[in-house]
Amino acid sequence: MSFKTTKGDFEVKLFGKDNPVTVSNFLENIENNIYVNQKFYKIINFTQISFIHGGVNPENEFYIERKQHFNKTSRSIPLEIKFKEEIKPRYNYQIKNPNETKNLVNTFESGSIAMVKNGKNKSSSTQFFFVTNKIPELDGRYSVFGKIIKGLGVLKKLNKEDYIKTVQISN
Numbered sequence: 001m002s003f004k005t006t007k008g009d010f011e012v013k014l015f016g017k018d019n020p021v022t023v024s025n026f027l028e029n030i031e032n033n034i035y036v037n038q039k040f041y042k043i044i045n046f047t048q049i050s051f052i053h054g055g056v057n058p059e060n061e062f063y064i065e066r067k068q069h070f071n072k073t074s075r076s077i078p079l080e081i082k083f084k085e086e087i088k089p090r091y092n093y094q095i096k097n098p099n100e101t102k103n104l105v106n107t108f109e110s111g112s113i114a115m116v117k118n119g120k121n122k123s124s125s126t127q128f129f130f131v132t133n134k135i136p137e138l139d140g141r142y143s144v145f146g147k148i149i150k151g152l153g154v155l156k157k158l159n160k161e162d163y164i165k166t167v168q169i170s171n
Helices: 020-031 058-068 098-103 152-157
Strands: 002-005 008-014 042-045 050-055 076-078 112-117 122-131 144-150 163-168
Touching: 008 020, 008 152, 020 076, 020 122, 020 144, 144 152
Parallel strands: none
Antiparallel strands: 002 008, 002 163, 008 144, 042 050, 050 122, 076 122, 112 122, 112 144
């Protein structure tokens, strides 16, 4: 899939096999055009890493839903994480023991995309964020459902004035 932004484009590979609920929800959001012309509403910069939040700003979520006739029954979906030895992902489960993270299929790496948390064991149904570096401290606490495979430099240039022009699903 391709994100077209005011700073350029980047491509994201989604982990649908490992995060089917999260990816399905995200694709539905794209098909409903809820990310079109949405600002990157929060950018947190630290020395070694940045968090770039996108999607529907929680302050405007109700307005967007009404404007787009977007019929989400809930503002949250289950937290979804996948372990290497297990066939299905775990839902509404957050890792508490750091030793468990070594068995995760998807972890936070440079360019990872994850859903914003909405409570202890839930993810937002519309808000997501990218990270610019590896962050093992977050592994097992968020649904990491994809990664930038081309154009990571564009992500690193984004600021709060930038926005998503469109998100296009690749065939």
